């Protein structure tokens with residue numbers, strides 16, 4: 001998952017977003033309190049799209065998603081220019097170490113904790129102890145600097161055209177969509193989230209062996225043309241790896257998911273995000289008597305048991321069923 005960006009400099013509440021994002025990362029990686037993490041992320045998203053400068057905690061509290069605790073932090077920050085909680089977090093070396101180590105792809109909070117317990121507290125130190133790492137983590141460490149660099153839109157466009165050319169030559173009916181922040185029209189992205197499907201491949205006739213070979217063949221084709229350079233993991237429906245356009249470009253994180261045709265649009269919706277938008281969409285679905293996930297939209301009966309997935313042929317269909325005004329990808333946070 002790409003690192004969450006607080007907001008851009010044009011946001012009048014940029015500094016609040018910065019410290020709240022930092023608190024969110026702390027809750028995710030160190031305390032592993034996913035509820036607090038979500039609360040901070042929600043506040044960042046609300047403040048990032050608020051058009052004017054917030055001048056007090058009270059004013060902030062009027063916004064949906066900002067409660068008393070966060071309002072108090074905004075007041076403290078406005079009055080003192082800093083936050084005691086963040087100061088304390090910064091001065092604790094264990095926190096800093098965990099935050100640093102989780103920047104490596106494949107190292108989650110639990111692994112970071114255990115490395116710190118063993119005395120490994122920095123990337124530099126970690127490079128001397130690769131025997132403690134999985135293949136995924138070793139590759140993540142090897143490309144640590146590259147993987148932290150943002151990918152300009154234009155480079156993803158070029159990568160997209162290589163993928164399209166290679167895979168269409170393999171099978172013209174393959175459908176390929178790059179989702180994530182790229183599909184939302186962002187100028188740069190943390191990684192490349194690719195979804196692939198084929199009309200002959202549906203969830204009711206999943207032939208595991210066939211499916212497995214399909215993704216494997218896709219990856220092999222992309223390796224042969226020189227685009228894919230690393231495999232972090234390869235399952236029957238998910239590839240995690242890296243690609244490189246040419247010698248002039250850094251190594252980039254590339255994920256490819258192979259999706260049954262009937263689940264394609266729910267999946268595209270989910271992986272386009274943003275994650276805040278997804279939350280909003282799922283909440284709305286529930287209000288309308290549906291349950292929505294990355295696979296399907298299903299009506300929830302009076303008993304509370306989800307029924308059969310409704311048939312979907314486009315993203316618009318999902319919005320229509322839920323009675324939700326369509327939002328273009330660029331409008332989804």
Ligand code: 8DG
Nearest residue numbers: 001002180181189190191270271272273274275278
């Ligand atoms: P970025 O890579 O440029 O940093 O941003 P992104 O493309 O929006 O984020 P991402 O981490 O690559 O995730 C892609 C989409 O997947 C995201 O926009 C929404 C969806 N998604 C969630 N929750 C999660 C999650 O916990 N992990 C991942 N990998 N994706 C998620 O809604």
Ligand code: CA
Nearest residue numbers: 001002191193
């Ligand atoms: Ca991703």
Ligand code: CA
Nearest residue numbers: 180181191193
């Ligand atoms: Ca992404």
